[in-house]
Amino acid sequence: MPQSDAVDPDATIAIVGGGQAGAEVATQLRQNRHQGRIVLFGDENVLPYMRPPLSKAYLAGEMGADGLIYKAAVAYEKANVELRLGESVVAIDRNAKKLALAGGESLAYDRLVIAAGGRARKLRVPGADLGNIFYLRSIADVEQLRPQLQSGRRLVIVGGGYVGLEFAAVAIKRGLKVLVLEAAPRVLARVTAPEVSNFYERFHRAAGVEIRTGVAVSGFSAREGSNDVGAVLCGEDPAIEADFVLVGIGLVPNMELAKGAGLAVDGGILVDEAGRTNDHEIFAIGDCAVHVRHGFLHRTVRLESVPNALEQARTVAAVLTGKPIPAATPPWFWSDQYDLKLQMVGLSEGYDELAIRGSTQSSSFIAFYLKDGYVIAADAINRPSEFMASKRLIGDRIKASARDLADEQVSLKALLAAAAA
Numbered sequence: 245m246p247q248s249d250a251v252d253p254d255a256t257i258a259i260v261g262g263g264q265a266g267a268e269v270a271t272q273l274r275q276n277r278h279q280g281r282i283v284l285f286g287d288e289n290v291l292p293y294m295r296p297p298l299s300k301a302y303l304a305g306e307m308g309a310d311g312l313i314y315k316a317a318v319a320y321e322k323a324n325v326e327l328r329l330g331e332s333v334v335a336i337d338r339n340a341k342k343l344a345l346a347g348g349e350s351l352a353y354d355r356l357v358i359a360a361g362g363r364a365r366k367l368r369v370p371g372a373d374l375g376n377i378f379y380l381r382s383i384a385d386v387e388q389l390r391p392q393l394q395s396g397r398r399l400v401i402v403g404g405g406y407v408g409l410e411f412a413a414v415a416i417k418r419g420l421k422v423l424v425l426e427a428a429p430r431v432l433a434r435v436t437a438p439e440v441s442n443f444y445e446r447f448h449r450a451a452g453v454e455i456r457t458g459v460a461v462s463g464f465s466a467r468e469g470s471n472d473v474g475a476v477l478c479g480e481d482p483a484i485e486a487d488f489v490l491v492g493i494g495l496v497p498n499m500e501l502a503k504g505a506g507l508a509v510d511g512g513i514l515v516d517e518a519g520r521t522n523d524h525e526i527f528a529i530g531d532c533a534v535h536v537r538h539g540f541l542h543r544t545v546r547l548e549s550v551p552n553a554l555e556q557a558r559t560v561a562a563v564l565t566g567k568p569i570p571a572a573t574p575p576w577f578w579s580d581q582y583d584l585k586l587q588m589v590g591l592s593e594g595y596d597e598l599a600i601r602g603s604t605q606s607s608s609f610i611a612f613y614l615k616d617g618y619v620i621a622a623d624a625i626n627r628p629s630e631f632m633a634s635k636r637l638i639g640d641r642i643k644a645s646a647r648d649l650a651d652e653q654v655s656l657k658a659l660l661a662a663a664a665a
């Protein structure tokens with residue numbers, strides 16, 4: 245990395261976005277001994293928090309709001325990070341190197357990190373603006389949803405991705421009547437093999453969740469005499485009655501600020517392996533950033549995960565303080581549904597062979613995805629220690645046979661050792 249990327253130690257670094265990516269880069273910069281001002285703007289009026297529990301333990305009431313907080317207020321005080329919560333940045337003036345705030349104030353920066361995350365993708369069909377149709381991205385969303393989670397109520401979930409399925413798992417335990425509608429032929433179709441999708445569909449159905457796949461929602465109708473949703477419409481099919489609806493159909497990256505400032509965007513803010521945008525004084529990290537060439541995957545990809553947000557934050561902090569960049573690692577993710585802990589590593593897209601270790605009829609197995617003999621991804625269900633070995637198989641780009649991977653008598657550590665020999 246050329247020395248010129250390290251910023252003057254007294255420089256002001258502004259960060260737009262108070263999620264985990266923004267919080268991590270702020271504190272990491274100080275840990276790397278940056279001495280100048282670090283100013284973090286977040287438009288949600290709460291300390292930066294972790295979103296994963298919003299559809300898991302926090303939603304289920306097994307975790308309080310304190311448990312969501314990523315770093316306590318004292319961590320920012322100690323690091324002398326200026327937290328500007330409840331403040332929205334509305335424009336970037338790249339020539340003057342200034343941020344404009346919603347309240348009319350401006351702030352001069354030397355370097356800028358955009359960590360603006362994303363927002364829930366809206367379903368654009370007739371009736372989508374009726375009451376009792378919800379999305380799930382923030383603490384505020386959960387607060388709106390909580391009163392709806394009452395036994396016997398009819399919930400329709402649009403979207404059989406992680407958020408939808410995690411929500412279904414919590415709601416069915418609460419005694420709601422839960423129906424998941426998925427437009428694709430199977431749930432989790434974008435991210436897993438049919439074998440893993442089938443496993444999740446079976447598990448949810450056994451718990452009482454109804455799942456209909458290959459169904460596209462065409463609109464909503466109101467309950468008689470009310471502005472609240474009463475039914476979900478799916479083309480010519482009979483209307484499905486609902487007391488409330490959760491829509492979980494993905495995320496739209498917050499890239500308008502970057503676009504307005506003339507930065508390169510294409511499905512997110514384009515960044516190189518150091519997190520730089522096409523303006524070398526502006527960086528982007530986390531859900532809003534597209535890796536033009538991901539350091540490990542060697543392809544263009546936008547990732548929506550906490551590990552990616554933190555890795556990019558640490559990379560940018562290292563770049564700005566002239567420290568070595570941490571090595572890029574395979575992306576990974578997790579999902580908790582019922583007592584199933586799914587941990588996924590790598591990207592399975594384009595796999596040409598699948599090996600299942602253990603049985604999909606049990607609740608503990610791993611699906612390995614291979615391409616040209618290399619292990620490129622793994623989905624581990626309730627196998628935390630083998631997941632760690634799987635991460636290494638993928639991170640070290642190990643060749644392995646599908647037969648060995650599927651054979652429980654062959655330890656994954658032995659495969660790693662054999663490859664290292």
Ligand SMILES: Cc1cc2nc3c(=O)[nH]c(=O)nc-3n(C[C@H](O)[C@H](O)[C@H](O)COP(=O)(O)OP(=O)(O)OC[C@H]3O[C@@H](n4cnc5c(N)ncnc54)[C@H](O)[C@@H]3O)c2cc1C
Pocket residue numbers: 260261262263264265266285286287288294295296297298299331332333334359360361362380381382407498501529530531532547548549550551553576577578579580
């Ligand atoms: C329900 C749910 C469950 C999830 N589960 C998992 C999981 O199990 N595992 C996992 O790895 N990931 C999970 N994720 C994804 C993970 O939470 C995100 O990848 C991560 O939060 C990204 O962090 P971020 O800082 O990039 O963005 P965000 O967390 O979106 O933070 C960005 C912040 O910037 C603010 N902002 C935007 N624009 C401005 C502006 N102009 N001025 C000021 N502030 C601004 C936003 O309001 C937001 O507060 C889940 C996400 C959700 C919603």
